[in-house]
Amino acid sequence: MAIKLYEGSISPNSRKVRLLAAELDLPIECVTLDFAKREFRSSEYLAKNPNGKVPTLEEDDGFVLWESGAILKYLASKRPERELIPRDPRDQALLDQWLLWWTAHPEAALYRLIMERLVKPFRGVRGNDPTIVAEAEEDLARFLPVLDRHLQIHEYIVKRLSVVDYAAAPWLEAARGPLHVDLTSYAAIAAWLSRMQARPRWASIESQ
Incomplete structure (x- = not known):
């Protein structure tokens, strides 16, 4: 399933998701929002993340998830054998x-x-x-x-x-x-x- 990540280029919260995806060999498509143009406040983006913040994850079946900690745990669940979320x-x-x-x-x-x-x-x-x-x-x-x-x-x-x-x-x-x-x-x-x-x-x- 394709994973799209709406992110900010200087955002540590966006970077943490990119880093974990790389660690897990999960391909993601990054959509970098232009903060100078206030793209994170556009009606289209606010429909995905009403907080107007990054990052936001979107899959091609329409599943949308925001809050970087939740995104990290969700991505880690796709590679359970790596145990980046403990089993105990x-x-x-x-x-x-x-x-x-x-x-x-x-x-x-x-x-x-x-x-x-x-x-x-x-x-x-x-x-x-x-x-x-x-x-x-x-x-x-x-x-x-x-x-x-x-x-x-x-x-x-x-x-x-x-x-x-x-x-x-x-x-x-x-x-x-x-x-x-x-x-x-x-x-x-x-x-x-x-x-x-x-x-x-x-x-x-x-x-x-």
């Missing part, structure tokens, strides 16, 4: 724990930074609000140590490579790249991110 119920629960934690806390803080430092200036709107930036940085200082301590004793976020690693890694690439977040004190996160970037298909998916 407790391991599944731990995966959901970390996936929900990541989305609610570090990713939410990084999203606020990407809006203030990149998206708003791109749109010609005043960004870099000091209050919003400070709150986001405080959240990162609170939650990234949780992940760093965990990765000091675990190779991946759950027992083995999983969709959670693909949910987090593209955002942390952006953090120490265009977002200029200092991650030097998080040695375990840095080592884990290096392991992710060494995955065989990782380099083939360009960081745009």
Whole structure:
């Protein structure tokens, strides 16, 4: 079944889906929306994703799915033999724990930074609000140590490579790249991110 991915070229949430699809050897057709032309706000796109955000997955039978975490789990279910979603119920629960934690806390803080430092200036709107930036940085200082301590004793976020690693890694690439977040004190996160970037298909998916 053909898979179409509506995405944004600089969106970490879009990149995480492209990376996982490559890991799983799942062919996808990427439809890159032009944010300058506000294509993500078109009536045609809003009929697929009423939030006006990316990514959105669409299959040729009309099935549509949005929210990157849900898309990751759905794609992983197409290759169950790869076990990027654990089979054991407790391991599944731990995966959901970390996936929900990541989305609610570090990713939410990084999203606020990407809006203030990149998206708003791109749109010609005043960004870099000091209050919003400070709150986001405080959240990162609170939650990234949780992940760093965990990765000091675990190779991946759950027992083995999983969709959670693909949910987090593209955002942390952006953090120490265009977002200029200092991650030097998080040695375990840095080592884990290096392991992710060494995955065989990782380099083939360009960081745009």
